[in-house]
Structures are given as structure tokens and as C-alpha cells.
Amino acid sequence: MSNSPIGLFDSGIGGLTIWKEVVNLLPYENTIYLADSKNAPYGEKSKEDILALSIKNTEYLIKQGCKLIVVACNTATTNAIDYLRANYNIPFIGIEPAIKPAALQTKNQSVGILATKGTLSSHLFSTTSSIYASNINVTEQIGEGIVDLIEQGKLHSEEMTLLLNKYIQPMIDANIDYLVLGCTHYPYLIPQLQQLLPDNVTIIDSGKAIAKQTKKIISELALFNTNTTNIHHRLHSNLNAQLMETFVAPNSHIKIEFADF
Incomplete structure (x- = not known):
């Protein structure tokens, strides 16, 4: 599991602010980021809808083999993370207003x-x-x-x-x-x-604090990536993958694509 990616999800491109801090602090970790822009914004939805979307995103990232999931969304964290931690056998890191x-x-x-x-x-x-x-x-x-x-x-x-x-x-x-x-x-x-x-x-904002917490949990669980010669970042959007390119400078390690999740 140590060489598996860190998973992150948000109701769109906002969580890329967290993703950038995680990548900066943990440059030798692989990542998968989900931008659920099709359902943005989460903040105006019911608790039941937020929970359902958080479950969907979590199960997608688990199927991708993620070793840890960062709920890079304040609304999803405050409404769903307790349920996610109780029902899935994977570490979760949440974010709430500081x-x-x-x-x-x-x-x-x-x-x-x-x-x-x-x-x-x-x-x-x-x-x-x-x-x-x-x-x-x-x-x-x-x-x-x-x-x-x-x-x-x-x-x-x-x-x-x-x-x-x-x-x-x-x-x-x-x-x-x-x-x-x-x-x-x-x-x-x-x-x-x-x-x-x-x-x-x-x-x-909480970006740097979440990145530090991610590093702390990976260290405690001995999940640091050991294959540092082939780092990759996959950024998935279910609505407008091109929009992410305006917030992330693509390079050989970053693959931005549409995904129907």
C-alpha cells in the first residue's frame, strides 16, 4: 500500500488548493484528485445529498487503490467524515474552518x-x-x-x-x-x-495544516512511497477537465482528464 496514491476529493476545483500543498510537502507521493464539478457546489445541498456524494467519491478513490483519502472540502468534512471513518477501512483526513x-x-x-x-x-x-x-x-x-x-x-x-x-x-x-x-x-x-x-x-486558510497532517498520518502508518522514480498525479473532473488546466500547470507527471464518476 505504501506505493499507492493519496486520494483527494472536492466539489470541484477548490480542493486543488489543498492538493498543491500536499504535493509541495510530499513531492514523492502519487496522487489522484477528484473534482466533482458536476455536483458543485456542495454547500447548498442537504446533509443527505452531501453524504451520498462523499460516499460515491470515496468508493471511486478506493477502487483506484488509494492508501489514504483527504476530504478536501469543508462541507463534505463537516457533514460526512464521521460516517466515512466509521464505514471504510482507510485513513481519512478532513478540513474545517480554522x-x-x-x-x-x-x-x-x-x-x-x-x-x-x-x-x-x-x-x-x-x-x-x-x-x-x-x-x-x-x-x-x-x-x-x-x-x-x-x-x-x-x-x-x-x-x-x-x-x-x-x-x-x-x-x-x-x-x-x-x-x-x-x-x-x-x-x-x-x-x-x-x-x-x-x-x-x-x-x-487550512491548506498547509492539512498537508502537514497528511504527512503526519503517512509517517505514523509507515506509508511513505518507496518508488520515487516514477511519480504521477491524476486529476479527474466529471464536468470540465480543461478548467483545471487554468489552475494547474500540466507537466509530464500530471495527467488531467474527464472521468464519469
Whole structure:
């Protein structure tokens, strides 16, 4: 199993922000990434639908022989990872909004969270927030429409600018000094967000932390790849594989293709 790939899935191309961090930290590991763009965004779906899609993606990656699965989607993690861990004999690594470090480090006692409806309404997020952020001001904002625009290749569109201004202004008014990005699509927006936010606001996403956790689990389970001479990365999309090429520079080790999963 050590030479088998790391599997990752998301409701589209957002999880590529996690995939990049994993590849950067673990350059000798093979990977398979699933972009379930056909069903994006997950954040507006019911818990039952999110669970069903997470099961489908998990079983696809298991059939591909993956040794570990990164649920590179906040919404899928907060709604499905407990079930996945209980029902599949494979290690899972999840991702949820980094409310804990923001709450512990804020000087203004005010932080903002930009996330999907599915994440903000989940039991896991509610529990984490109540433990670490009960004594500070938290401005929550559902990023409705953001994932759709990114999946349509409209990252730098006028529509995106209007949405971000609408969503960020209440956080500026609340004098936040930390902004937590609660969706793996959102790190693509960091340059635009930095232009909108005051200089004292720190933006937090979970990419590097997830990569470190992935390395930690692989180390603990002795699953490091031993065949380092033929590394390959397979990126699968069930809607628009070409879109991934705008976010990933293809090379001889990366194969981007359509897959009907």
C-alpha cells in the first residue's frame, strides 16, 4: 500500500488548493484528485445529498487503490467524515474552518468567517465555534455564488467583485483582524480579498495544516512511497477537465482528464 496514491476529493476545483500543498510537502507521493464539478457546489445541498456524494467519491478513490483519502472540502468534512471513518477501512483526513487559531490570536476580539451554508450550519462547525469562539465577536458570512463563479472560470469577473464587496464590508464594519476562509475554493480569492481588507487583517486558510497532517498520518502508518522514480498525479473532473488546466500547470507527471464518476 505504501506505493499507492493519496486520494483527494472536492466539489470541484477548490480542493486543488489543498492538493498543491500536499504535493509541495510530499513531492514523492502519487496522487489522484477528484473534482466533482458536476455536483458543485456542495454547500447548498442537504446533509443527505452531501453524504451520498462523499460516499460515491470515496468508493471511486478506493477502487483506484488509494492508501489514504483527504476530504478536501469543508462541507463534505463537516457533514460526512464521521460516517466515512466509521464505514471504510482507510485513513481519512478532513478540513474545517480554522476558527480555533483565529479565535486564539485575535487582538480585536473580532473575526470573520466566509464559508458555505453547509459548513456554517453543520454540527461540527457549531461545536468547534462554541468551544473556541464563544467569548469573541464572530461575523459569519455564507459565500453564496462564489463557488459557482469559480467553477465557471469567472474568478476575476465583475460579478465576483460585487459579491466580495457585499460579503466583506460587514466584516470590516465589525473591525475584524482575522478572516477565516471556510471553503477550499476561497484561497483563489486571497489577492482580491487583500485589496478589500485593511492591512491589519490576517487571512487564514487550512491548506498547509492539512498537508502537514497528511504527512503526519503517512509517517505514523509507515506509508511513505518507496518508488520515487516514477511519480504521477491524476486529476479527474466529471464536468470540465480543461478548467483545471487554468489552475494547474500540466507537466509530464500530471495527467488531467474527464472521468464519469
